[in-house]
Structures are given as structure tokens and as C-alpha cells.
Amino acid sequence: MTSVTAGSLPRASARPAAPPSPWVRWGTVLAALPWLALxxxxxxxxxxxxxPYSLVFANGTGLLGLLLLTGLPVAHGLGRVGARLRHWAPWIGVLGLAFLAWxxxxxxxxxxxxxxxPPPQAILEVFLDDWARLGHSTFNSLVLLAGGYAIGAAVGFVLGVAIGWSRAVGYWAHxxxxxxxxxxxxAWLPLAFFVFPSSWxxxxxxxxxxxxxxxxVLTWSGVAGVNKAYFDVARTLGASGTFLVLRVAVPAALPHVFVGLxxxxxxxxxxxxxxxxxxxxAGLGWYLQWAQGWAAYANMYAALIVMALMCSSLISLLFRLRDRLLAWQKGLVQW
Amino acid sequence: MVAALPRWAALRRPLRARPPAADPAPEGARGAELSVEDVSHAFQINGAPLPVLDRISLSVAPGGFVALLGPSGCGKSTLLRLAAGLEPADDGRLVLDGERIDRPDPSRLLVFQDPTLYPWRTVRGNVAVGLEARGLLAQRRGRIDEALGLVGLSAFAEAHPHQLSGGMQQRTALARALVNDPRLLLLDEPLGKLDALTRLALQDELVRLWRRSGFTALLVTHDVEEALVLAERVVVLSDRPARIRAEIRVEAPYPRRRDDPELVRLRSHILNILGHAA
Known part of the structure; x- marks a missing residue:
């Protein structure tokens, strides 16, 4: 998420000598006030x-407010971290106001x-008291997701390439x-649960x-849409069928594959x-259900927050992978 | 900055870094003899045949340079695709050094009007495609730098195609062909999309490369001056279906000056044949 601003960061740090105007410099301090008020x-x-955790919450937000109060005015001297802090100062302030209202x-x-x-300190209580169960659930979710996703992505990729490349495979698979x-x-859920030996x-x-x-579908369309001249070039240069698939079709289709991923x-x-x-x-889905069953709504919100963090991190991870493999492309979408 | 990023190429198995081994790179007299014997060809457009080539016969001596000149859409490019072995001819045959052309082969290489570089590979990676495809990369690795030097792109070896100008992209395409030591180079309007100045520079460069490497060259163009500056013989083709209308020998010594009176005279002669008063 931070890379949204990646384009402007180098410029900000490229001229550290020019301090921001006093107006901007002191304006950012306003971001600390809602936290202190909270x-x-x-x-x-x-x-x-x-x-029970009201005092902990009050101390935590107070400490954050004090850190912001001292950190923000000197942020322009803190290099990259400071530049980032200043960039997000308005968000930090609004977030403090939202917490205060909450x-x-x-x-x-x-x-x-x-x-x-529940108030924020009740959710803090869940994180501090029930972290073991939450962590265990997150771990279970990740394991299940990783296994299924890896299998699905691998099979989908191979199948997509096969359909896009071979007329015969396309005829039967389409x-x-x-x-x-x-x-x-x-929709397969009821069927899957009695066909497979375990729910896992x-x-x-x-x-x-x-x-x-x-x-x-996207790998297939990517492979099918590869510029035919790419194949002519490789064929005249003496490429075998394997080379055409692995070194021409697959890399050319990779941007599509990532959309599918x-x-x-x-x-x-x-x-x-x-x-x-x-x-x-097991897992975060189970935790949500379990918390709702016990009317433990604070636990539910905590699980939702963890889930949002998990999904967002995984998407970020996939973006990182794409940016590395498709560095040759221009104008990629930033996440 | 690009060079620092791991690229698609990084996923390949690491290739053993052998020193550029003694590599047979015979200079000169490597060109092959091409003969086109009574070739006719038609396209199928909505089921109806559209004849594009009509009983074309011509031969190019080993190491020769022949230009095919004709109105656009007359079937010149088709003849090159047949010579490259990308398609079989409907009628007649094409022969290279006594061997019938029936499939693509790295000894006969086609340079397209579009450079058609692989955008995911660096300039070096693109030039390496032919050697890699034939499993010769380890032995002839040194040839890549040599070819890049030949077209003046050594400094851009790690750049990606989208970072290059049109002229540089076309130079990369030339290097990609030359690194394979082709015996016949088929040039399909390779300079057609370049600006006027780049075009002139690359014409001179083509002459230099041809004279240095000794391959046989068959060039398709619709630029009369280009044909005259480059080729030893200019073959003028008619409208579709293409027939040979005239063959003109160009005797002027290389490197040629564009204001050579001989070339100026031939230019008006050819334009006359093509129906444009010069």
C-alpha cells in the first residue's frame, strides 16, 4: 500500500536540504492532538x-500522541521514515478522530x-488475552489457503497453457x-464434504x-493471444516446440496469468x-462463527481485523512477485 | 536500474560461464546460392484464391545482394516468407545451395519490418534467442557481444526493448540474426518504419555488415533509392500477382554515394518502369 506513493518518495528524499514551510511543518502536529484527546x-x-483494559488503552494512545507530537515537527530530518510519516500525517489525524468518536x-x-x-479497548482486550487462539486460527487459515491456492494455481496454469497451445486439449477442455x-x-461445498475423506x-x-x-481461463487467453510474429521469429531461429511454449508463449502470456492469479x-x-x-x-472463518455463537462480538471484530490484514498482505505479496517477474513492463498498476 | 532487477531470464537454469571458446566464424564466402524456380503462390481469401506470385524465377549468387522492388501489396513479402521456409510454395520450388527449402532454418533468417523483439528479454537476451534455441549458447556466448558491437549496441546490452528507439530496436533485430551466421539474410522492408535520417544511417550499416560477413542478401523494399544504394541487382516486380518486369544491374562500387550520377540515372529509369515520370 505504501508503494502508492513510491513515485513521489525519491523526490522528497532527493532534496532533504529544503525544509518544509513552517505552516506545513506545524500543521502536521495537528495529527497528534486527536490521539491525546482520546x-x-x-x-x-x-x-x-x-x-478492564481502558487504562492500557488510554496509556497506549497517550504515548502515541506524545510520540507524534515530538516526531512530526522534526520529521523532515528523519529521512525516509520521516517523509513517510509526514505523508501519512493527515490520515493519522483523521484516524485519531475516528477512534475518539468510536x-x-x-x-x-x-x-x-x-x-x-464494543469500544476499542474491548477489542484490544481480545488481542491481549486471546492472541494464542487468534494466532492459531490465522495459521490454520494460511495453511489451508496456501495448499489449495498452490494446487489451483499450478493446475490452472498448466491447463491454461495446454488449452491455449494444443487444439486437441482445447477441443475437450473448452x-x-x-x-x-x-x-x-x-456450490460444490455440500458435495465436497461427503465425497472427500476429511473436511480439510x-x-x-x-x-x-x-x-x-x-x-x-486467463492463462489460456494469454497464450492464445500471443503475437504470432513472436513464433515466426523463434521458428526461423531454430526453436523447438518446447522452446516455443516455455520461452515464448509462457513469458508473453505472463501478464495475463497474473490477472488470473x-x-x-x-x-x-x-x-x-x-x-x-x-x-x-479451525481457522479465522471458524473463529468468526464461534465468536458470534458466544455473542463475543469484540472477538468477531478482532478476527475481522486479522483477516483483513492477512488478505491485504497476501495481495501485496502477489503484487511484489508480479513486479519482480514483470519488471520489463511499463506502467504497472501500483498497489 | 533495469539491470539490477531480477528478470524473467533469471528463472532459467544458470548457464555455465565458459570462456568464449575457439569458434569457427569463417569470414567471407559463406553466402549461399538461392534460386527461385518458377514459383507461384496464392492466398485464400474467404475461400477464393488470390494469386500473389506468378511464375517468379530468379537466382542470387553466393554472397550477392538483390533487391526486390515493387508496389506495396504486390507479394514481395510473401516471396521472403517462402524463402524463409515459413510457408510452402503452391507451385514451383525454392532451392538453397541445391537443397529444397521446406521448413524454417537458422541458415536462412528473416528480418521483419517490425523488429519483433521479445519485450521481456533484454537486448542481450533477444540477441541470444537463436543460440539458446539451438543449445549453442554455452559454446558461442562470445558471439553475442561481438554481434552487439557490430551494430553499435554494446552499451545497451542490458536495456529492455521499450527503452530503445526504433532504429536501435531494428539494430537489435539485425544482431539477433547475424549472431547465427546466416548464409542467407532475408530483409523484409527492415527500415520501412524508421525516420529518414536513421534510415540513411542503417542503409550504410547494412552495406558494411553485408560486405564484412559475406552472407547472401535478399531485400524487399519500395524505396527506389534504398534498393540502388544497397543492391548489386534490382528486380522490379509488377502489381499483384507479382511478375518480374525488369532486372537492373547496379555497377557502382561500394560504399555508394547517393548522388552518384549512375544511381541518379538508374533511379529515373526504374521510376519510369514503375509508371512514375521522374
Whole structure:
């Protein structure tokens, strides 16, 4: 996410000698104020419920506010970290305001009904007290996702290349793909859970299915759309069929393959959560379901936050991989 | 900056870095004799045959340079594709040094109007394609730098095609062909898309490369001056279906001056044949 600004960063650090105008320099300090206000409000205002971590929360936000208060004015002297900090200062400030509002309408004024809308310190409590179970669930989700995604991506890639390259494979695979492919992977769920020996293998299959379809279709279209002159060049230079596939068709189709990999990753998240909620007794999807069953809404929000972090990190990781492999392309989308 | 990034090429198995071994690179007299014998060819357009070549016969001596000149769309490029072995001729035969041409072979190389470089490979990687495809990269690695030097691109070896100008891209395409020591170089309007000045520079360069390497060259162009500056013989073709209308020998010694009175005279002669009063 930070690389959105990557284009402007080098320029900012290229001329560190020119300090920002006093207006900008002191304007960024405003970002610290909501955090300090949040700390004071949490500590001083009476609470409507019993929240054991209110003091920890107040101390944490207070410390953050003080760090910002001292760090922001001198940010232009802190190199890259400082440049980044200054760039995000408006966001930090608005985020502090949002936390302040959240704190006020829940724990302090109880404008929102309590068990469903816990205050921030209740979610902090979940992270501090239940981190072991949350971590274990995240680990289980990642293992399931990695297995299914790897299988789906590998099979989809090979199948896509085969369909795009070979007329015979295309003839047999195309109708099946057209008929079965658009079916959402979750529709297979009831069937998968009694066909496969374990709910874990069934879920792996479903995640692979959700990943495999877009990867297959896009790899196929990528291979089929390769500039025919590329093949003429390689053929006159003495290339074998293997060379044409592996060294010409595949690298030329790679941008398409990555579109498929991104779509597949998005699809696999959806299937993963549903499969964990309905069958697998582990993972973040299961945690969500379990928390809701116990009306532990703070745990639910905590799990949602972890899930968002996990999915976002995986997407970022895939973007990194693409940027490395497709460095030869111009004008890539930044994430 | 590009050179520092791992590229697609980095995924390949590492190639053993052997010193540039003693490599047979015979200079001169390596050109092959091409003969086109009574070749006719037609395209199928919506099921109806569209004749493009009509009983063409011509031969190019080993190490010779012949230019095919004619109106656009007359079937010149088709003749080159047949000579490259990318397509079989409907009728008649094409023979290289007594051997019938029936499939592509690295001894006969085609340089297209578009450079058609692989955008995911660096300049060096593009030039290496032919050697790599035939498994000769380890033995002849040194030839790549040699070819890059020959076309003046040594400094751009690690650049990607999109970072190069049109002229540099076409030089890369030339190096990609030359590194394979072709005995017949088929040039399909290789300078057609370049600006006027780059064109002149590359024409001189082509002459230099041809004289140095000794390959046989068959050039397709619709630029009369280009044909006269480069070729020993200019073959003028008619409108589609292409027939040979005239063959003109160009005796002027190389390197040729564009204002050579002989070339100026031949230029008006050819333009007359093509129906344009000079």
C-alpha cells in the first residue's frame, strides 16, 4: 500500500536540504492532538460498562500522541521514515478522530447498543488475552489457503497453457470449462464434504477450484493471444516446440496469468471463509462463527481485523512477485 | 536500474560461464546460392484464391545482394516468407545451395519490418534467442557481444526493448540474426518504419555488415533509392500477382554515394518502369 506513493518518495528524499514551510511543518502536529484527546477522554470520562483494559488503552494512545507530537515537527530530518510519516500525517489525524468518536459513542455515552458495538479497548482486550487462539486460527487459515491456492494455481496454469497451445486439449477442455467453470466454488461445498475423506481435503479442493478457474481461463487467453510474429521469429531461429511454449508463449502470456492469479486469490478468500464456517473446525472463518455463537462480538471484530490484514498482505505479496517477474513492463498498476 | 532487477531470464537454469571458446566464424564466402524456380503462390481469401506470385524465377549468387522492388501489396513479402521456409510454395520450388527449402532454418533468417523483439528479454537476451534455441549458447556466448558491437549496441546490452528507439530496436533485430551466421539474410522492408535520417544511417550499416560477413542478401523494399544504394541487382516486380518486369544491374562500387550520377540515372529509369515520370 505504501508503494502508492513510491513515485513521489525519491523526490522528497532527493532534496532533504529544503525544509518544509513552517505552516506545513506545524500543521502536521495537528495529527497528534486527536490521539491525546482520546487518551484523556478514555481516562477521565465515566464509562457505562466494565472494561478492564481502558487504562492500557488510554496509556497506549497517550504515548502515541506524545510520540507524534515530538516526531512530526522534526520529521523532515528523519529521512525516509520521516517523509513517510509526514505523508501519512493527515490520515493519522483523521484516524485519531475516528477512534475518539468510536470511544465516545460506545464506552462513554453508549449511543450504540453495547454487546454488538464494543469500544476499542474491548477489542484490544481480545488481542491481549486471546492472541494464542487468534494466532492459531490465522495459521490454520494460511495453511489451508496456501495448499489449495498452490494446487489451483499450478493446475490452472498448466491447463491454461495446454488449452491455449494444443487444439486437441482445447477441443475437450473448452466445453467442460464453459459449463462447470462459472459455477461458484461454494456450490460444490455440500458435495465436497461427503465425497472427500476429511473436511480439510474438501476445503483444499474448493479453494483450488476457486483459484483454478480464473487462472486457467486467463492463462489460456494469454497464450492464445500471443503475437504470432513472436513464433515466426523463434521458428526461423531454430526453436523447438518446447522452446516455443516455455520461452515464448509462457513469458508473453505472463501478464495475463497474473490477472488470473489475482482473481483466483480473491475468489479463494471467499471460499476459505465459507468452508471454515461450515465444515473445518479451525481457522479465522471458524473463529468468526464461534465468536458470534458466544455473542463475543469484540472477538468477531478482532478476527475481522486479522483477516483483513492477512488478505491485504497476501495481495501485496502477489503484487511484489508480479513486479519482480514483470519488471520489463511499463506502467504497472501500483498497489 | 533495469539491470539490477531480477528478470524473467533469471528463472532459467544458470548457464555455465565458459570462456568464449575457439569458434569457427569463417569470414567471407559463406553466402549461399538461392534460386527461385518458377514459383507461384496464392492466398485464400474467404475461400477464393488470390494469386500473389506468378511464375517468379530468379537466382542470387553466393554472397550477392538483390533487391526486390515493387508496389506495396504486390507479394514481395510473401516471396521472403517462402524463402524463409515459413510457408510452402503452391507451385514451383525454392532451392538453397541445391537443397529444397521446406521448413524454417537458422541458415536462412528473416528480418521483419517490425523488429519483433521479445519485450521481456533484454537486448542481450533477444540477441541470444537463436543460440539458446539451438543449445549453442554455452559454446558461442562470445558471439553475442561481438554481434552487439557490430551494430553499435554494446552499451545497451542490458536495456529492455521499450527503452530503445526504433532504429536501435531494428539494430537489435539485425544482431539477433547475424549472431547465427546466416548464409542467407532475408530483409523484409527492415527500415520501412524508421525516420529518414536513421534510415540513411542503417542503409550504410547494412552495406558494411553485408560486405564484412559475406552472407547472401535478399531485400524487399519500395524505396527506389534504398534498393540502388544497397543492391548489386534490382528486380522490379509488377502489381499483384507479382511478375518480374525488369532486372537492373547496379555497377557502382561500394560504399555508394547517393548522388552518384549512375544511381541518379538508374533511379529515373526504374521510376519510369514503375509508371512514375521522374
Amino acid at each position: 487518551s484523556v477522554a478514555t481516562r477521565r470520562l465515566p464509562e457505562t460498562g466494565d472494561f 470511544e465516545l459513542v460506545t464506552a462513554k455515552l453508549e449511543l450504540l447498543p453495547m454487546p454488538f458495538f 466445453p467442460i470449462l464453459r459449463f462447470v467453470g462459472p459455477l461458484p466454488a461454494t 481435503s474438501a476445503s483444499t479442493f474448493l479453494v483450488a477450484l476457486a483459484t483454478g478457474f480464473p487462472v486457467t 489475482f482473481m483466483g486469490l480473491g475468489g479463494s478468500f471467499a471460499v476459505l471463509v465459507v468452508a471454515e464456517m461450515l465444515g473445518v473446525k
